Each structure stands twice: as C-alpha cells, then as structure tokens.
Amino acid sequence: MKFIDEIDIKGKKTLFRFDFNVPLDDSLHITDDTRIRAVLPTIDYALDEGAKVIVMSHLGRPKGRIVPQLSLAPVAKRLSRLLGKEVRLAKDCIGEDVRQLISKMEPGCIVMLENLRFHPGEESNDDEFARQLACCADVYIDDAFGNAHRRHASNVGITKHVKICGAGFLIKKELNYFKQALENPARPFVAIVGGSKVSGKLETLGYLIKKADKIILGGGMAFTFLKARGYEIGRSLVEDELLPQANEIMEAARSLRVKFYLPVDCVIAERKSADAETKIVPIQEINPNWMGLDIGPATTTLFSEVLNNAKTILWNGPMGVFELDAFSRGTSAMVHSVANSHALTIVGGGDTDVAIHKTGEGDKITYISTGGGAFLKLLEGKTLPAIEALDACS
Numbered sequence: 001m002k003f004i005d006e007i008d009i010k011g012k013k014t015l016f017r018f019d020f021n022v023p024l025d026d027s028l029h030i031t032d033d034t035r036i037r038a039v040l041p042t043i044d045y046a047l048d049e050g051a052k053v054i055v056m057s058h059l060g061r062p063k064g065r066i067v068p069q070l071s072l073a074p075v076a077k078r079l080s081r082l083l084g085k086e087v088r089l090a091k092d093c094i095g096e097d098v099r100q101l102i103s104k105m106e107p108g109c110i111v112m113l114e115n116l117r118f119h120p121g122e123e124s125n126d127d128e129f130a131r132q133l134a135c136c137a138d139v140y141i142d143d144a145f146g147n148a149h150r151r152h153a154s155n156v157g158i159t160k161h162v163k164i165c166g167a168g169f170l171i172k173k174e175l176n177y178f179k180q181a182l183e184n185p186a187r188p189f190v191a192i193v194g195g196s197k198v199s200g201k202l203e204t205l206g207y208l209i210k211k212a213d214k215i216i217l218g219g220g221m222a223f224t225f226l227k228a229r230g231y232e233i234g235r236s237l238v239e240d241e242l243l244p245q246a247n248e249i250m251e252a253a254r255s256l257r258v259k260f261y262l263p264v265d266c267v268i269a270e271r272k273s274a275d276a277e278t279k280i281v282p283i284q285e286i287n288p289n290w291m292g293l294d295i296g297p298a299t300t301t302l303f304s305e306v307l308n309n310a311k312t313i314l315w316n317g318p319m320g321v322f323e324l325d326a327f328s329r330g331t332s333a334m335v336h337s338v339a340n341s342h343a344l345t346i347v348g349g350g351d352t353d354v355a356i357h358k359t360g361e362g363d364k365i366t367y368i369s370t371g372g373g374a375f376l377k378l379l380e381g382k383t384l385p386a387i388e389a390l391d392a393c394s
C-alpha cells in the first residue's frame, strides 16, 4: 500500500475519504470533533503540497435518503474553523454540479462533498456509484480508519476507478501502532478486555490469547467466565450458551501459559440504575437477586498490580457500567493505572475511548484508536476490506 507522502499530488484533484461521522446534539452542534482533528495532518500536508483537496464522508444513518439534519454542513464549518480556510460544501457527492465545482478548483483549495449515505449505492458498494464518485479524481486517498472494516463504494469500490490510490497519515498511524503492539510487542504484554458481551469478543479473546502474556477480563463479560468457574453470579449479565467456550478459552490460556485474571470482587445492585442501592462484595458473595455492575476495589488493586511491570498494554471495553457514576469507579481506576504505567499503551473501541476522555487522562495514553469496529476487527486477527483494496492497488 502506498501512503500519501509517496504519491505526487501537487496540483492534482485529490479525493479523500475521511470518517467525519461526528456526534451532533439536537441543535446540530458537534459535541466531539476528535475525528476531524485526527485527519488534520493529512489535510494540512495535501494543502501544503498544492493539491486540490476534495473530501468525502458519511454522517449518521440516512439509509440512502436525503435527511437534511444529516448534512455535512456543521462538519464543513468546523473544518473551516480548524484550518482557518474556506471549505465549500457541494450540494451532493456526485453529479454535474459537483463536476462543475471541482473543475473550477485552484491548487490549495478545499471542497467537501455532501453526505455519501444520501445515496443507497454507498453502503451497497454499487459499482456505478463508485465510478461516479471517482470521475473527478486524479488521486484517491483513504484516511477513514473508522470505516475501514466496511466494504462500501467510497472506500472499496472506488479503488477500481482511480488510477492512483493510497492511504493517509491516520491509517498509517493506526496500522503502525497496531503492528507495534501485536507483531513484536515489548513484553510483558497485557491485554485488557471488558464490555458487555462475550459473544462480541470471542474471536478477539481467541486471537489475544496467542499474542499476550497476561489477559485481564472485566465488565459484564467477566460474569460468564466466573459462572463457568462455578461461582454464583446472581442476576449479572451472562451468556449461558457460551459457558463451554469460556471454559475453552481459560483452558487454552492455561496450556499457553497465559495468565488469566478475573475480578475478585464487584459492585452489585438490584437494578442497573443511577439511584440503586449498591454494595461491594467478594465474587463468592453475590446475592442471587442482585447483579454485578462494576469491578470492586480489591480487583482494581489486583489489576493495577498486573499492569505495573507491563511494557505493552492493549485495552478494549469498560470494566463496568461506566455511564452511571455509581458503577464508573472501576473503569476510571483502570484509566489511571494504564495512563500512569510505563508501557506502550493502546486503547480502542468507542466506549473505552469515551471513558478515557471522561477522566481527562487521554494525553497520557500512547495511542487512542479512532476506529471502534475497525480496531476490533484487527483485534480478531482479520484484515480490513478498505486496507485490502488499497493493497490491491499497489
């Protein structure tokens, strides 16, 4: 795969795919612009090189229809403010008006195309739609890591229709950090996996067991493993049908000599609600009518000790229902331990990222991935369709 700094883009119509799928509030204000800021190095580079910069993205789920509330107008405005430069928003992402607008562009100018998902052809990877997107471009650069696990027209189909294709600096950075952690990690390498369900992370666990020295398991998914070990877990989240797989994973860890850590205590409540009465109990003493909603203080101490001498830490998924203050302490404590470790620390997955920003310690983490789904796919040992498409171009 070629990267943008290996391609001549001077004066060229350079079409970029970014992931500008940012959260908006009811007044259509952007509440978090991390995804826009993440690709500024790529845009700055292209503008400095004198490229004609055409950017495209999706926003939300308009499902192939024009939904005015999901226009990229707020994104164009924010990007313009961040760059200190006019960003013109086209009325559509294909068609004669777009062609006209692009034909008048000067080097160092920037035009944003309207939401790709206003057309059904984007998500169905329609070849004709991909061809129309490509028609004005001399060069195509993909830097939408957050979308790389999807097979869409603007990140896969399009590569068949533009002669010169490559990736931007964000994709380069994401893949480099990922390789650093998983291909030749500094050891001990500790993987932390949390979140709600085992079913969504079985393949991840299967993959990480072959790579890591130690695995820490927290969140709702830990209760399936605790039940498999014979503990009474009350009404905690459990996937009974996965008890055999949970046992297989723990057995595989034993035979590979991977240390496997489960919570030893937890915060329990009768209900998953902000005002519920809570208790901290050892894992052996979960009341049959209560549920475990966070790791307890003894677990926090145990997990922090495991992290103490780690050289590489990879983390996906919260330790509890961190959205509610009553059950957020375990996740916050893990953020502090990870942030204050001396390891290379890589965190990915939407929720973990939110939890870290909540504690304000984001700048102490080596790398926070911008791609939830794409990050998880890599953690399953899979390749990403968008990356495969770029590889096929070189």
Ligand code: AMP
Pocket: 194, 195, 196, 197, 200, 218, 219, 220, 221, 237, 292, 293, 294, 316, 317, 318, 319, 320, 321, 322, 323, 349, 351
């Ligand atoms: P995931 O998307 O699998 O990473 O799961 C994230 C979700 O897991 C968050 O919304 C948490 O509230 C939820 N979660 C974490 N721990 C628990 C728990 N002990 N019980 C129920 N939900 C949990």
